[in-house]
Amino acid sequence: MQLFVEQLINGWALGSLYALFGIGFGLVFSTLGILNAAHGTYASWAAIAGYYAVDRFGVPFPVAVAAGVVGGGLLAVVVDQIGFQPLRAKKTGMLGALITSIAFWIILDSLAGFATGQQSLAFPATSYPNQMVVLGPLRVPQMQIITILALLVCTVGIYLLIQKTRIGAAMRAVGWNEVAAALGGVNARMVILLTAFLAGATSGLAGVLGGISTSNVSFTLGEGLMLKGFAAVVVGGYDDVRGTAIAGICLGVIEVFVAQYISTSFRDGFTYLLLLAFLIARPRGLFGSANFVRA
Amino acid sequence: METLLDLWAGYGSTVTFASVNAFFALSTYAVLSTGVLSFTTVVFAAVGGFLSAQMAGKFGVPLWAAFPMAALGGGFAAAVVAGAFLRLESHWMALASLALVLITRVTALNTPLLTGGVNGLIVPLRVEPLELALLLALCALVFWRLHRSWYGLAARAVREDAAVASTMGISPYRVQFAAFLISGVVGGLGGAALAFTLQFISPETYFIGIAFTMIASTVLGGSFHWLGPIVGAAVFTALPTAMQAIVPQIEDVAKGVVLLLIMIFLPRGLIDPRAWGLRRAARLREENERRQQAAERDAHA
Amino acid sequence: MNRISKAARAVRGVVAGAAALAAGFAGPALAAPAAGEYGVGFITENTGPLAAAGVSYHRGAQLAVDEINGSGWIGQGVKLKLGEKESGSDAARAVQALTQFSADRNVIAVTCCILSPVAAALKPVTTNAKLPLVIYGATLPGLPQPPYVTSIVGLPGPQEVKMSKMLAETLKPKTVTYFVNADNEGFQNRFKAAQKVMEEAGAKTAGVVSILSADTDFTAPATQAIATNPDLIMVWTTQTPAAGIIAALRARGYAGKISASDVISPAPVFKKIGPALAGVPFPILFAAEISSTPEAKSFIEGYTKKFGEAPDTYSAQGYTALYYIAQGLKNTNGKPTREDLAAAIGQIKSNDHNVYGGVPMVNGQAEVENSLVANWTADGKVVRWENK
Numbered sequence: 015m016q017l018f019v020e021q022l023i024n025g026w027a028l029g030s031l032y033a034l035f036g037i038g039f040g041l042v043f044s045t046l047g048i049l050n051a052a053h054g055t056y057a058s059w060a061a062i063a064g065y066y067a068v069d070r071f072g073v074p075f076p077v078a079v080a081a082g083v084v085g086g087g088l089l090a091v092v093v094d095q096i097g098f099q100p101l102r103a104k105k106t107g108m109l110g111a112l113i114t115s116i117a118f119w120i121i122l123d124s125l126a127g128f129a130t131g132q133q134s135l136a137f138p139a140t141s142y143p144n145q146m147v148v149l150g151p152l153r154v155p156q157m158q159i160i161t162i163l164a165l166l167v168c169t170v171g172i173y174l175l176i177q178k179t180r181i182g183a184a185m186r187a188v189g190w191n192e193v194a195a196a197l198g199g200v201n202a203r204m205v206i207l208l209t210a211f212l213a214g215a216t217s218g219l220a221g222v223l224g225g226i227s228t229s230n231v232s233f234t235l236g237e238g239l240m241l242k243g244f245a246a247v248v249v250g251g252y253d254d255v256r257g258t259a260i261a262g263i264c265l266g267v268i269e270v271f272v273a274q275y276i277s278t279s280f281r282d283g284f285t286y287l288l289l290l291a292f293l294i295a296r297p298r299g300l301f302g303s304a305n306f307v308r309a
Numbered sequence: 310m311e312t313l314l315d316l317w318a319g320y321g322s323t324v325t326f327a328s329v330n331a332f333f334a335l336s337t338y339a340v341l342s343t344g345v346l347s348f349t350t351v352v353f354a355a356v357g358g359f360l361s362a363q364m365a366g367k368f369g370v371p372l373w374a375a376f377p378m379a380a381l382g383g384g385f386a387a388a389v390v391a392g393a394f395l396r397l398e399s400h401w402m403a404l405a406s407l408a409l410v411l412i413t414r415v416t417a418l419n420t421p422l423l424t425g426g427v428n429g430l431i432v433p434l435r436v437e438p439l440e441l442a443l444l445l446a447l448c449a450l451v452f453w454r455l456h457r458s459w460y461g462l463a464a465r466a467v468r469e470d471a472a473v474a475s476t477m478g479i480s481p482y483r484v485q486f487a488a489f490l491i492s493g494v495v496g497g498l499g500g501a502a503l504a505f506t507l508q509f510i511s512p513e514t515y516f517i518g519i520a521f522t523m524i525a526s527t528v529l530g531g532s533f534h535w536l537g538p539i540v541g542a543a544v545f546t547a548l549p550t551a552m553q554a555i556v557p558q559i560e561d562v563a564k565g566v567v568l569l570l571i572m573i574f575l576p577r578g579l580i581d582p583r584a585w586g587l588r589r590a591a592r593l594r595e596e597n598e599r600r601q602q603a604a605e606r607d608a609h610a
Numbered sequence: 611m612n613r614i615s616k617a618a619r620a621v622r623g624v625v626a627g628a629a630a631l632a633a634g635f636a637g638p639a640l641a642a643p644a645a646g647e648y649g650v651g652f653i654t655e656n657t658g659p660l661a662a663a664g665v666s667y668h669r670g671a672q673l674a675v676d677e678i679n680g681s682g683w684i685g686q687g688v689k690l691k692l693g694e695k696e697s698g699s700d701a702a703r704a705v706q707a708l709t710q711f712s713a714d715r716n717v718i719a720v721t722c723c724i725l726s727p728v729a730a731a732l733k734p735v736t737t738n739a740k741l742p743l744v745i746y747g748a749t750l751p752g753l754p755q756p757p758y759v760t761s762i763v764g765l766p767g768p769q770e771v772k773m774s775k776m777l778a779e780t781l782k783p784k785t786v787t788y789f790v791n792a793d794n795e796g797f798q799n800r801f802k803a804a805q806k807v808m809e810e811a812g813a814k815t816a817g818v819v820s821i822l823s824a825d826t827d828f829t830a831p832a833t834q835a836i837a838t839n840p841d842l843i844m845v846w847t848t849q850t851p852a853a854g855i856i857a858a859l860r861a862r863g864y865a866g867k868i869s870a871s872d873v874i875s876p877a878p879v880f881k882k883i884g885p886a887l888a889g890v891p892f893p894i895l896f897a898a899e900i901s902s903t904p905e906a907k908s909f910i911e912g913y914t915k916k917f918g919e920a921p922d923t924y925s926a927q928g929y930t931a932l933y934y935i936a937q938g939l940k941n942t943n944g945k946p947t948r949e950d951l952a953a954a955i956g957q958i959k960s961n962d963h964n965v966y967g968g969v970p971m972v973n974g975q976a977e978v979e980n981s982l983v984a985n986w987t988a989d990g991k992v993v994r995w996e997n998k
Binding site: 017020021024025027028031124127131132133134135136138139144146153155158224227228229230234235237238269270273274277278279281282 | 656657658659661662664665792819820821822824825826827828829830831833834837850853854857858861862863878882883884886
């Protein structure tokens with residue numbers, strides 16, 4: 015029983031990382047209509063930014079996380095303005111941006127390799143809360159609690175932002191139809207910048223937290239998050255952060271339980287089987303509305 | 310002559326890989342030309358590759374028979390995929406096809422009897438560059454014919470506006486289904502071509518790398534004409550080799566930057582029939598104006 | 611009749627022995643390649659998933675070329691020139707690099723590959739091109755195929771068995787839990803060899819936790835392993851997982867014995883994981899701190915001077931590969947072709963210059979004799995392992 019609960023928490027924390035990353039990925043996809051292959055590199059670079067903030071300047075944990083989050087957000091804005099903005103005027107749809115995002119993926123991945131000296135780095139154990147919290151018979155690492163809370167806060171925050179505020183309404187409007195939104199008085203440029211930043215920052219947060227708790231700061235970090243975060247987006251529905259959050263957690267828990275109680279060789283198979291089932295049976299995700307049609 | 314031979318020996322493999330990638334790009338183009346962004350070419354390639362490799366390895370099937378089998382296998386897989394995916398809305402389609410690529414790899418990893426699992430398969434046959442070029446030329450010929458046929462016209466109509474196309478009596482579903490079948494056949498051929506070129510394949514061979522290579526090749530070359538994917542594959546395959554020769558330290562970065570620049574300045578790709586059309590129209594207009602002016606002068610005179 | 615044939619056999623034996631002796635002495639003395647520069651192609655893996663090790667292999671080779679050229683090791687005026695092409699551990703790119711090398715008439719041999727599938731993909735290409743290929747990293751049994759494909763990397767097996775026996779004797783564990791890569795045959799073989807030794811010594815298998823090479827989160831697998839409550843945890847996985855697993859085990863409060871493989875020996879791994887690695891034994895062929903043959907010492911000194919850091923087990927392999935090619939070249943005559951060089955390399959029975967204190971070659975495959983069991987100390991030094 016103790017093992018079961020411990021593994022449940024392990025899976026929950028792992029899934030929270032997938033979900034955090036997926037929220038950022040889904041935000042760009044639903045609002046800006048971009049299938050962004052470079053999104054994983056935001057997480058890698060956020061972790062690298064956090065690592066060097068600790069390594070060079072010895073900043074405390076919250077500052078390191080903030081450095082990663084802001085770094086991820088700014089990187090997303092830069093990529094958007096260089097790679098995606100010039101194509102918006104030319105109306106190339108999803109295709110053009112997909113290719114420029116592949117270009118950025120190649121560039122940023124390669125540069126990340128240089129930035130870490132082709133090594134996988136890790137945050138020094140003293141630079142983050144690395145104790146175990148004792149809850150009755152359970153021992154839970156502090157980082158897991160922080161990760162789980164981070165997802166909770168981000169999901170609620172972004173959900174409220176999108177559904178209840180004027181900015182959110184503008185984001186949804188741009189996601190629906192950019193031209194119509196602009197005619198309706200929405201400053202589309204601002205909304206695009208804000209969305210890109212928010213998406214980069216959320217995925218950046220997943221990158222820093224993941225880099226810390228898995229002792230892996232390298233370009234492989236973003237790649238791993240990308241594959242699973244992508245699955246969370248598909249299962250949860252890309253236009254709803256709640257769906258992504260729940261799907262991410264479920265994927266993490268399932269992954270851990272399949273490895274613990276069945277076999278590791280089937281682990282990824284299970285994840286993707288679930289993905290396939292959702293694609294065929296419920297192709298709009300957990301909360302997807304049936305009448306949602308994109309322009 | 311000797312330098313020519315040296316050049317061929319050095320860059321022959323680049324040419325070979327460029328032709329292999331051209332199959333993948335053509336397969337992607339086949340669906341893209343009906344307005345569907347799909348990464349499932351990788352799936353068809355995996356089916357074709359493993360099927361032909363096993364046929365050649367286990368049953369001693371010769372090359373000329375292995376390729377049609379790969380094409381059939383790819384086509385069959387495409388029919389299944391199209392049946393399941395074509396009812397999805399376009400954004401979901403893109404995500405779903407990408408998910409299917411991930412699923413394919415996991416499946417291939419866990420079916421060692423069919424695919425050799427993590428250890429992969431040694432492929433006992435080799436395809437000569439000339440044979441590959443012939444096969445590619447054959448494919449290009451088919452695409453050329455299709456481009457000028459009723460199907461080509463229907464495909465372009467569906468791509469521009471599926472709703473309008475259906476009011477004109479074109480069924481977008483049937484056109485896209487046909488496109489998937491073509492994509493499957495060509496993708497299967499490409500998978501077999503890769504297997505008989507590398508002579509070693511594993512689940513990692515048919516993964517995201519191909520997905521990005523083929524989509525980048527297609528769009529880079531131009532997705533509005535069948536020549537585009539072939540040119541794009543050549544450029545995209547030669548790019549790393551060229552960058553290695555020029556800036557070996559940062560070849561990957563340079564490759565990405567070149568790709569980025571081409572897309573920003575030529576977003577419709579290198580081969581763009583619309584640009585040709587516009588240019589021809591401009592020339593015609595000039596000529597007409599000149600003729601008109603001349604006529605006016607004559608009239609005044 | 612019987613006696614005559616015996617005598618005849620004796621005579622024949624003597625003649626053969628003398629001939630062999632003559633060849634043995636005369637061969638190297640007579641054979642000398644013509645002065646000039648000979649190109650060696652190095653397919654680098656300085657980017658991509660294995661770049662951390664790839665950089666080390668490459669540096670080892672660079673140092674070897676400097677030394678060989680500086681000391682005239684092959685002969686008067688005979689120099690090697692290292693040419694590099696990057697593969698990023700990708701089979702298709704490696705094949706392209708190899709064909710480009712084979713087109714360059716100045717390149718007389720090529721060395722490559724950390725991953726076995728990549729090496730397998732290059733095998734038919736290099737055999738077709740009749741270009742000698744020396745493998746510096748991949749360890750799947752059956753890869754070498756002399757004369758064109760040879761490997762200077764010892765196969766896994768003997769060193770793992772040796773360490774497992776040592777651990778079984780000194781620690782006397784009753785139960786052992788194993789971590790193993792589900793998707794890497796090399797490590798599966800190491801795990802099976804170790805498990806066999808342990809079970810023969812009476813240590814029961816408490817559990818086998820499999821992980822995948824691309825995994826990064828090991829909290830759950832660590833929880834799973836700790837729950838089996840073993841006396842010893844053996845980690846048979848590739849580098850990033852191994853480091854992550856040990857860190858996760860210690861972070862979750864496991865205080866028992868852990869053992870690992872040589873993947874945790876490079877200095878950056880300790881820099882990353884830190885004191886959690888202390889006391890974890892691993893088998894190793896070369897470690898800068900404890901290898902003490904004269905060749906090893908001069909290698910460590912030269913490497914540290916050139917690159918500002920101590921060499922690791924991978925740089926030692928890159929270094930050995932180049933000396934191996936040089937040794938083959940030394941035994942050729944006049945203006946050697948690639949085929950001459952391949953024949954000469956194929957005949958090498960033992961590596962003359964190596965840092966391991968002896969590397970015999972059997973059918974183009976290096977064999978390992980002298981492995982050590984070492985561990986990191988809490989302050990980041992590699993020492994011979996002792997049970998504490």
